[in-house]
Amino acid sequence: MSLYRRVLIVGGVAGGATCAARLRRLDEEAEIVVFERGPHVSVATCGLPYWIGDVIQEEARLLQATPEVFARNFNVPARTGHEVTAIDRASREIEVRELASGRVYREPYDALVLSPGARPIRPACPGIDLPGIFTLRSIEDSRRIREWIATRQPRRAVIVGAGYIGLEMAENLTQRGLTITVVEALPQVLPLLDAEMAEPVSRHLETHRVDLRLGDGAASFEAGADGGLVVRTASGARLEADLVLLAMGVKPEVKLAVEAGLDIGEAGGVRVDDTMRTSDEHIWAVGDAVEVRDAVTGRWRLVPLAGLAHRQARVAADAIAGRPSRFRGAQLTSVCGFFGMTVAATGASEKVLRSAGTTDYDTVYLHPGDHAGYYPNARPIHLKLIFAKADGRILGAQAVGEQGTEKRIDVLSVAIQKGATVFDLEEVELCYAPQYGAAKDPVNMAGMIAANVLRGDLEPAPWSELPGTAALIVDVRDPHEFAADHIEGAINLPLGELRRRFEELPRASEIWLYCGVGQRSYYALRFLRQRGFNVRSLPGGYQTYWGFYP
Ligand code: FAD
Secondary structure (H helix, E strand, O other), X not given: OOOOOEEEEEXXXXXXXXXXXXXXXXXXXXXXXXXXXXXXXXEOHHHHHHHHOOOOOOHHHHEOOOHHHHHHHHOOOEEEOEEEEEEEOOOOEEEEEEOOOOOEEEEEOOEEEEOOOEEEOOOOOOOOOOOOEEOOOOHHHHHHHHHHHHHHOOOEEEEEOOOHHHHHHHHHHHHOXXXXXXXXXXXXXXXXXXXXXXXXXXXXXXXXOEEXXXXXXXEEEEEOOOOOEEEEEOOOOEEEEOEEEEOOXXXXXXXXXXXXXXXXXXXXXXXXXXXXEOOOOOEEEOHHHEEEEEOOOOOXXXXXXXHHHHHHHHHHHHHHOOOOOOOOOEOOOEEEEXXXXXXXXXXXXXXXXHHOOOOOEEEEEEOOEOOOOOOOOOOEOEEEEEEEOOOOEEEEEEEEEOOOHHHHHHHHHHHHHOOOEHHHHHHOOOOOOOOOOOOOOHHHHHHHHHHHHHHOOOOEOOHHHOOOOOOEEEEOOOHHHHHHOOOOOOEEOOHHHHHHHHHHOOOOOOEEEEOOOOHHXXXXXXXXXXOOOOEEEOOOHHHHHHHHOO
């Protein structure tokens, strides 16, 4: 039983609802009350884009539970339409406003849990409040967008921001018949990915007629002549739209915490310890409002993901109930999908490692099929694995593909959590039948290639140094593949002719080999090495080249 007899929870969606339900399972005696300023609790926020796109056809399906269910099943009153406006830490009371009546009252607590979430970023640029410009966070936001679509029948949407919500919405608004322009200030989509992994995503979006404007932020909004809107970008482009969605990321809701004098961390979220306790011993905080330790780099970060909010909520409930749970930090495992493509990642990207000052890592790229090539409909998964040079510890992975993509990242996520190395990946035993995988699964392959690098059997040539390299670039694909396209300046010496013709290659200069995906160039490299050549291989071959040099 908990030391804390009266537990109040601010926010009744992902973190708040989970915390309440978990705490009740641990402590039947505690009085638990949830305060939610919106009209609903337990909303499936992650489903909102699909409700707008009509993939989910009833709004009610997004309501995982109601206040009645909370009262009946958990004996937890959930006061919807009640906003918590202040925390009086000295008297351990909160101030609440009942939104319908305006009544303000106070409630005492022994323990307080903050799960107020985050707000979509709405930059203060001219015209930002014009009708037809939306953000998406709640059921009410999605209702507004649905109603706009139903009544105005928009044809053109501009989505500002190419993060996962922006791209999920690109698909769902396409589904509703709109043509889509995505404006993104960064030079790539999906900032979580390294740039070369984002490149196939951009091309995929373009094949689905998404007009991508990368490296160009939205600067202002105006009413258009035809009753629509005009978005002007930083570069001066003029984009006409009938609907604008701002999907520029979120800011943690820290107002209550700031005003109460709780510690706010360097990333701008509520600072908590590993039991999710704030700088006040009676107050916990979870979800999008807090900053967490990056489990790979150890740095504080904002990581607004539902799985983390749920885990943190359980840790906070455990802590309040006197159990020794700990939050281990965030590994940033995430997935999103649009137009048949799946993009998933876990751990650190190269970008993040570099910004954390880590340089002692290496990367491999591979492009295996999601299942055995001889079984119909195998589709490539573009996979990047990042690992420590010193001991082979896995630091991060990114994958872009179709079916089976997220499964590989999930395996790699567990591997990172367990501190596994690339040598462990060589041995990991995964299920296989032709329609699901391969006898050497992409995860095994990633481990084998990385282990080859660490054992010195495969020396990668750095893609970044390709322009201007003095090395001889040798394409070991077949002549028809070379004829179709190749790296500028490369010569063609197909693998099948190598044993007969290898003396044509210079011994004095370094040779960089490549093929389609890296397999044939590895065979060629092993052969040439044993013949005394100074040879390296461009990781992931021509498929990777396109990511770096689109
Ligand atoms: P929320 O779930 O937002 O809950 C906070 C609640 O607190 C809100 O209902 C708010 O009204 C209430 N509140 C705030 N202040 C007060 C106050 N003062 N008084 C009373 N109530 C208050 N994550 C994933 O991992 N996968 C996905 O696919 C995914 N898809 C998403 C799609 C969309 C469109 C959005 C917007 C988010 C998505 N997320 C996804 C993120 C995920 O929804 C959040 O990480 C998660 O909801 C955070 O939980 P939370 O409890 O911190 O905040």
